[in-house]
Amino acid sequence: MADLHVELVSAERQVWAGGASRLSVRTVEGEIGVLPGHEPILAVLADGEVRIEATAGESMRVRIGGGFLSVDHDRAVVVAEDVDLEGAAGSASR
16 A cells, blocks of 8 residues: 655644654544545644554654645645644654
């Protein structure tokens, strides 16, 4: 199965980037899971948690304060207004 390239970006910097098998986020319309091969989508994110299952075997949870999600051609970009690495479980590679 192909990887999903995920980028998590805050207003100040890129927080994390890498291959993932799954990405889960909360949009203003509800929870969404993104796998490789997902249809293109642009969504507004609600305050909540981003969950990334990286292909390197790590799982990461990061609290965000809104933003948006763009998915196209096995690439997902999460642009968050606020990112709280301390307030979430899991590890975050920087």
